Amino acid sequence: xxxxxxxxKEIIQGYDGEPLRIMEVCGTHTHxxxxxxxxxxxxxxxxxxxxxxxxVCVTPNGFIDEALELCLNKGVTVCTFGDLxxxxxxxxxxxxxxxxxxxxxxxxxxxxxxEFAKENPDKxxxxxxxxxETTTPAACIAVDEAKKIGLHNFSILCANKTMVNAYRALKGxxxxxxxxxxxxxxxxxxPCEELxxxxxxxxxxxxxxxxxxxxxxxxxxxxxxxKPFFENCYPRVVTREGSKSGMELIEKVMxxxxxxxxxxxxxxxxxxxxxxxxxxxxxxxxxxxxxxEGHTNPACRCGDVLKGICxxxxxxxxxxxxTPQHPIGSCMVSNEGTCSAYFQYSL
Amino acid sequence: MTExxxxxxxxxxxxTSELIDKVFKEHFSNPEFTPDDAAVLTMxxxxxxxxxxxxxxxxxxxxxGNIGKLSICGTVNDLSCMGARPRYLTCGFxxxxxxxxxxxxxxxxxxxxxxNEVGVRIVAGDTKVVGKGQxxxxxxxxxxIGEIMEGxxxxxxxxxxxxxxxxxGDVGRHGCAILLARDDFAIDADVKSDCAPLxxxxxxxxxxxxxxxxxxxxxxxxxxxxxxxxxxxSNVGVLLDQDSVPVHESVRxxxxxxxxxxxxxxxxxxxxxxxxxxxxxKILTALANSEYTKGAAVIGRITxxxxxxxxxxxxxxxxxxLPQPAGELLPRIC
Numbered sequence: 217x218x219x220x221x222x223x224x225k226e227i228i229q230g231y232d233g234e235p236l237r238i239m240e241v242c243g244t245h246t247h248x249x250x251x252x253x254x255x256x257x258x259x260x261x262x263x264x265x266x267x268x269x270x271x272v273c274v275t276p277n278g279f280i281d282e283a284l285e286l287c288l289n290k291g292v293t294v295c296t297f298g299d300l301x302x303x304x305x306x307x308x309x310x311x312x313x314x315x316x317x318x319x320x321x322x323x324x325x326x327x328x329x330x331e332f333a334k335e336n337p338d339k340x341x342x343x344x345x346x347x348x349e350t351t352t353p354a355a356c357i358a359v360d361e362a363k364k365i366g367l368h369n370f371s372i373l374c375a376n377k378t379m380v381n382a383y384r385a386l387k388g389x390x391x392x393x394x395x396x397x398x399x400x401x402x403x404x405x406x407p408c409e410e411l412x413x414x415x416x417x418x419x420x421x422x423x424x425x426x427x428x429x430x431x432x433x434x435x436x437x438x439x440x441x442x443k444p445f446f447e448n449c450y451p452r453v454v455t456r457e458g459s460k461s462g463m464e465l466i467e468k469v470m471x472x473x474x475x476x477x478x479x480x481x482x483x484x485x486x487x488x489x490x491x492x493x494x495x496x497x498x499x500x501x502x503x504x505x506x507x508x509e510g511h512t513n514p515a516c517r518c519g520d521v522l523k524g525i526c527x528x529x530x531x532x533x534x535x536x537x538x539t540p541q542h543p544i545g546s547c548m549v550s551n552e553g554t555c556s557a558y559f560q561y562s563l
Numbered sequence: 564m565t566e567x568x569x570x571x572x573x574x575x576x577x578x579t580s581e582l583i584d585k586v587f588k589e590h591f592s593n594p595e596f597t598p599d600d601a602a603v604l605t606m607x608x609x610x611x612x613x614x615x616x617x618x619x620x621x622x623x624x625x626x627x628g629n630i631g632k633l634s635i636c637g638t639v640n641d642l643s644c645m646g647a648r649p650r651y652l653t654c655g656f657x658x659x660x661x662x663x664x665x666x667x668x669x670x671x672x673x674x675x676x677x678x679n680e681v682g683v684r685i686v687a688g689d690t691k692v693v694g695k696g697q698x699x700x701x702x703x704x705x706x707x708i709g710e711i712m713e714g715x716x717x718x719x720x721x722x723x724x725x726x727x728x729x730x731x732g733d734v735g736r737h738g739c740a741i742l743l744a745r746d747d748f749a750i751d752a753d754v755k756s757d758c759a760p761l762x763x764x765x766x767x768x769x770x771x772x773x774x775x776x777x778x779x780x781x782x783x784x785x786x787x788x789x790x791x792x793x794x795x796x797s798n799v800g801v802l803l804d805q806d807s808v809p810v811h812e813s814v815r816x817x818x819x820x821x822x823x824x825x826x827x828x829x830x831x832x833x834x835x836x837x838x839x840x841x842x843x844x845k846i847l848t849a850l851a852n853s854e855y856t857k858g859a860a861v862i863g864r865i866t867x868x869x870x871x872x873x874x875x876x877x878x879x880x881x882x883x884x885l886p887q888p889a890g891e892l893l894p895r896i897c
Contacts, residue, residue, distance in 0.1 A: 217878070217880055221878070221879050221880075225879065244822075250883065251877070251883065252877045252878065252879055252881060253879070253881030253883030254881065256883065257879065257880075325749075425879050429879060552822075560884075561886055562872075562884055
């Protein structure tokens, strides 16, 4: 075991202060924390909460209903990342719609959807754009390219989100955040530094065993010191400025708006939508698609899980009606979802 | 809703077992019907192993081999797992109308070469052609029969607490090579399939020691699925050392990008040996001296804790479960 890991373990396991709640806000972190067995090393007074960092998990099911409306009633070919296909909408999932004959195609990037539209001029293609700053630039490239070449059979249904206001909304749910390294690689660290003045603290964490444990150990130390803090524990990838080109691309194509997060409700200015210049590529505009509220299975507690109010095991349908094969809530769908991780690791 | 067969039923994992139990076992069950790679049949004083396997890989040609080579390796390796010297094979072809004869020639030539290398004879065959679109290029089925070496008795049910678990090389290369060959992800990496006939390696091991409890061929579901099967069949626990599992650097990179577990990626030239600790060195030496198994390594041990489960000791000294795979990881891998 390397020296950093040993040292971080010593700090974490030696902690004997007040109970701490640390929220990781990245699906990949959640997955790695389970894969490495980090929870089993924590003393009772340190609790890791899996926050709303998996794009699939925070997508409200009204969004799925809108996608269903497009492919079932408007004759649109819906292109999407694989995980979204299995997320239940109010009445069915996109997988169910596909079995009914709807044209639902799995893609690995927005560019694939754009290429598919280019190669199939007789089809109306909509890409379901979800994700945070990490994936948003790729959706922007696809739309920008479509505009450049005048491709008219391509659009996106946009549910992209930005993280900063989510931290504000979750301020009371955790004592500190493990910020998602991949997101900060794009945004830089300034937005998180600015949160310190509002009493929101955290560290940017990387993804290896050593990086994750170090980030947790630093968080524990800093919380113990009791002073406001921000620290970048992933300097090999994250810079203060972030990716200028990535952020410029987002600014060029999109604008900020209020958006709904599953379980958290509407968080002001935490969403992105296509701006005036690109509006013709917005599926809502193109197909005159109304905003849909959606309704979830009342037994499902994904919302409470995302806020750290309850553990997946406290949910009545967990591992009973709701399993990775037959998910009821979105947190059971993606590999990075908290419920899915609890289920897979039999916790 | 009417229950239908899904791609997950063909993924070689939990759902495949459920389908076999529910449909095939229900109708075919008999004393020789086997959950192992090949059935063991006693005829007079001879112990024979018999196996069959279908090959539907897409694309039919991939870095490191083609469907022809794969179809020989698959059945040869299944027989080898029972400690059986492969003797005779049959092959059945389903060919799509329009498939170039020169490509068929290429496939047959790879089969010839691989069979000759092992010393197994292809003694009967069948050829069927279907209309355009009714099959994808070419599908092959092979069946084989082999003679079990005297004094050898292996089965997935024979693993014992204290045994070591050895894998014959780095894991997940075939699955990764196919995934990259399909070019769905636009990732460039230099990964060749591990597709290889392993009888010589098994013979070398069994000549060094007959005290081997389990030999299993890690195919579709990868090494992880095989270990879960053994844990269930032998009613024992498996404890892996996460860092000891050999993974090719490019495979690790691809898995990192796509969130895949290398232990669940398909192999077509990797065996899992489970044997008493005292035999480990002999086995490792025999494998190191065989052509396709030079990267063999001990990856864990059998325990009496948590029977039926595969646990891992992780890089930070914690213990965690290896999650069971669910659904289709990648269809048409072999």
